[in-house]
Amino acid sequence: MASVKFQKASRVYPGGTVPAVDAIDLEIADGEFLVLVGPSGCGKSTTLRMLAGLEEVNGGQILIGDRDVTNIPPKDRDIAMVFQNYALYPHMTVAENMGFALKIAGVAKEERAARVLDAAKLLDLEPYLNRKPKALSGGQRQRVAMGRAIVRKPQVFLMDEPLSNLDAKLRVQTRTQIASLQRRLGVTTVYVTHDQVEAMTMGDRVAVLKDGVLQQVATPRELYETPKNVFVAGFIGSPAMNLLQLPIVEGGVQFGNTVVKIDRAVLSKTNAKLVTLGVRPENLVVSGNEGISVEVDVVEELGSDGYLYGSATIDGAHHELVSRVDGRDHPHKGDTVFLTPAGGIMHLFDVETGERLN
Amino acid sequence: MHVIDLVARKTTWEIIAPNLITLISGLVAFAALVVLIFLLAERTSVKAQEWVKYLVFLVPALALLIIGLIYPAARTILLSFMNANSEEFVGVENYIWAFTRPEILQVLLNTAIWVFVVPTVSTFIGLVIAYLTDRMKSAAVVKSLIFMPMAISMVGASIIWKFVYDYEPSAKKVDIGLLSAISKGLGMEPPNWLLENPLNTFLLIAVMIWIQTGFAMVVLSAAMKNIPDEVVEASMLDGASQLKRFIQITIPMIRASIVVVLTTITIGTLKVFDIVRTMTGGNFQTNVIANEMYTQTFRSLNYGTGSALAVILFLGVVPIILYNIKQLRLERTER
Numbered sequence A: 001m002a003s004v005k006f007q008k009a010s011r012v013y014p015g016g017t018v019p020a021v022d023a024i025d026l027e028i029a030d031g032e033f034l035v036l037v038g039p040s041g042c043g044k045s046t047t048l049r050m051l052a053g054l055e056e057v058n059g060g061q062i063l064i065g066d067r068d069v070t071n072i073p074p075k076d077r078d079i080a081m082v083f084q085n086y087a088l089y090p091h092m093t094v095a096e097n098m099g100f101a102l103k104i105a106g107v108a109k110e111e112r113a114a115r116v117l118d119a120a121k122l123l124d125l126e127p128y129l130n131r132k133p134k135a136l137s138g139g140q141r142q143r144v145a146m147g148r149a150i151v152r153k154p155q156v157f158l159m160d161e162p163l164s165n166l167d168a169k170l171r172v173q174t175r176t177q178i179a180s181l182q183r184r185l186g187v188t189t190v191y192v193t194h195d196q197v198e199a200m201t202m203g204d205r206v207a208v209l210k211d212g213v214l215q216q217v218a219t220p221r222e223l224y225e226t227p228k229n230v231f232v233a234g235f236i237g238s239p240a241m242n243l244l245q246l247p248i249v250e251g252g253v254q255f256g257n258t259v260v261k262i263d264r265a266v267l268s269k270t271n272a273k274l275v276t277l278g279v280r281p282e283n284l285v286v287s288g289n290e291g292i293s294v295e296v297d298v299v300e301e302l303g304s305d306g307y308l309y310g311s312a313t314i315d316g317a318h319h320e321l322v323s324r325v326d327g328r329d330h331p332h333k334g335d336t337v338f339l340t341p342a343g344g345i346m347h348l349f350d351v352e353t354g355e356r357l358n
Numbered sequence B: 001m002h003v004i005d006l007v008a009r010k011t012t013w014e015i016i017a018p019n020l021i022t023l024i025s026g027l028v029a030f031a032a033l034v035v036l037i038f039l040l041a042e043r044t045s046v047k048a049q050e051w052v053k054y055l056v057f058l059v060p061a062l063a064l065l066i067i068g069l070i071y072p073a074a075r076t077i078l079l080s081f082m083n084a085n086s087e088e089f090v091g092v093e094n095y096i097w098a099f100t101r102p103e104i105l106q107v108l109l110n111t112a113i114w115v116f117v118v119p120t121v122s123t124f125i126g127l128v129i130a131y132l133t134d135r136m137k138s139a140a141v142v143k144s145l146i147f148m149p150m151a152i153s154m155v156g157a158s159i160i161w162k163f164v165y166d167y168e169p170s171a172k173k174v175d176i177g178l179l180s181a182i183s184k185g186l187g188m189e190p191p192n193w194l195l196e197n198p199l200n201t202f203l204l205i206a207v208m209i210w211i212q213t214g215f216a217m218v219v220l221s222a223a224m225k226n227i228p229d230e231v232v233e234a235s236m237l238d239g240a241s242q243l244k245r246f247i248q249i250t251i252p253m254i255r256a257s258i259v260v261v262l263t264t265i266t267i268g269t270l271k272v273f274d275i276v277r278t279m280t281g282g283n284f285q286t287n288v289i290a291n292e293m294y295t296q297t298f299r300s301l302n303y304g305t306g307s308a309l310a311v312i313l314f315l316g317v318v319p320i321i322l323y324n325i326k327q328l329r330l331e332r333t334e335r
Helices: A044-052 A094-104 A109-122 A138-151 A168-185 A196-202 A220-225 A230-235 B002-043 B046-079 B093-100 B102-133 B139-151 B154-164 B178-185 B199-225 B229-237 B242-253 B255-270 B274-279 B289-299 B303-331
Strands: A004-011 A021-028 A033-037 A059-064 A079-082 A156-160 A188-193 A205-210 A213-218 A242-249 A252-255 A258-261 A274-279 A284-287 A292-301 A305-314 A317-326 A336-341 A347-349
Touching: A004 A044, A021 A044, A021 A059, A021 A213, A033 A044, A033 A168, A033 A196, A044 A059, A044 A079, A044 A156, A044 A188, A079 A138, A079 B229, A094 A109, A094 A138, A109 A138, A138 A168, A168 A196, A188 A196, A196 A220, A205 A220, A205 A230, A213 A220, A213 A230, A230 A242, A230 A274, A230 A347, A242 A317, A252 A274, A258 A336, A284 A317, A292 A317, A305 A336, B002 B046, B046 B303, B093 B102, B093 B303, B102 B139, B102 B199, B102 B242, B102 B255, B102 B289, B102 B303, B139 B199, B154 B178, B154 B199, B154 B274, B199 B255, B199 B274, B229 B242, B242 B255, B255 B303, B274 B289, B289 B303
Parallel strands: A033 A188, A033 A205, A079 A156, A156 A188
Antiparallel strands: A004 A021, A004 A059, A205 A213, A242 A252, A242 A274, A252 A258, A274 A347, A284 A336, A292 A305, A292 A336, A305 A317
């Protein structure tokens, strides 16, 4: 077990000029569960593969523990990886798949069998040890892939969207299992996903990437409550945060027919006449006649809660807004309602740089 | 001259025309027959259509199989138990002849050497080249060069290699043999290559390997491309070195293709005829079963012994095909 350090690590694909991963600085503590999240093509998988040694590092360094592994081949890095499609060896049984790395490492047969059995017990794979991957279900294959990683007791676990090939229910279940397993084993883990719900529920910390650039690394709560910029604000949270560009007026920001009070010190950080105001759906409430006038397009009922999707026109520009409403008692399609931020929970961003102001 | 030319041309056309008409009318008749059968089949009741369907599609294929394969096979087996002009039964005499005559034993031994050496060596070389060129840039150039001999006819290949093995005893004449040149360069007096037994058999075998390696490489390289990148990467992370990956991941994962290549080449080698016929004519103890079969049947006009050799050849192929089928079944447990 060890910590992992990225020091200005970059990757430029041959023939490309724009780096797929651009000078990433990231420290992952020993035993930590770090999730890399971002939209597709943001470089999260490339970052993981650089750590694995499957992708060349064109600039900077990567350290595992105190060892510089930048130019060390994957086989010598003592890393285990779980692939999206599991990458099991089709010609080997479950036991052989799980014991392959130990066999290569020259571990004695008895010890190998014992360690495979331990991992199999942990993952409920005992009855399947003599089967080949083809005779397993998707969920079982996923567990074999996990088992193959666990058996080795590596320094670092890498997981590249290991749940994306499972059905929705199994995904939620396995999500919890992986998280608790990781905590029990205490192995440093880097987990890649495009699903921000997975990122929020599993990670000790979450690193958000966009276009190969690290946007923010923080605990899930921090990411949710104080996103560093507009991208993180919009990416984390489901449904996404409402982001509106609104004019700055005396004492605050013009929000429909009212003025939302904002500290002068905050607004003085920007020179622009507009500011990006972010409000999460749960903080945007239906009020009597204050705020932005919205025509209700649809209300999604999710049982206890509902999400109201509406459209508004502010200064001639069309905006879509989402607000969380009561699941039973809510406005209906076609109604016109006023929405206003509640409890003063707002996120303000510079219109030009997208950086957080408050 | 001009007149003769004109007459010749006219006669040529006169010969072609009736044949062409026969051909076209034959095709039309066949098409009409097919249409007729389908029309009739369509008119039967829904219940009857179930088996009419099988009948319509199976009967032509079955008929062709019987005429082209099963009947000749049965007749060959029958002839192998009869005498030279197929007039009386002689029991297993032809087989006793095949397994006791020293020159035929030499033929069987040579065939055994061919069947052992050609598939193993060409598959091995093909496998190594496929692995070395796998995921390599501009591998296509290398691969097409190695695949090229496959496109040359065996007779053509034999003639090319005859030049390589050429022997010129007279010092006055130009020696064009490449192999002779090499051995002279190494300070050795070249022998008359194709006369030296058992060397000559191996020289002929080299030609077949030259042809078959390309085939092995292309098939195996396609199979290697089918191995998912992730599996290769997983094995890298599991700590496997290049060689261990080749032996423990690549080879088992393309085993089915290796078996297909091995068996295909084995069967092709069992039937080898052109190379021997072209290069030595089966002389100088290089004879193989297919060539001897030809000699017995069409030179000596002994249908009995010829057929017996054909049956022996057939029996040699059977176990290989059975093994092939078994391996393909095994493969299904993995994919």
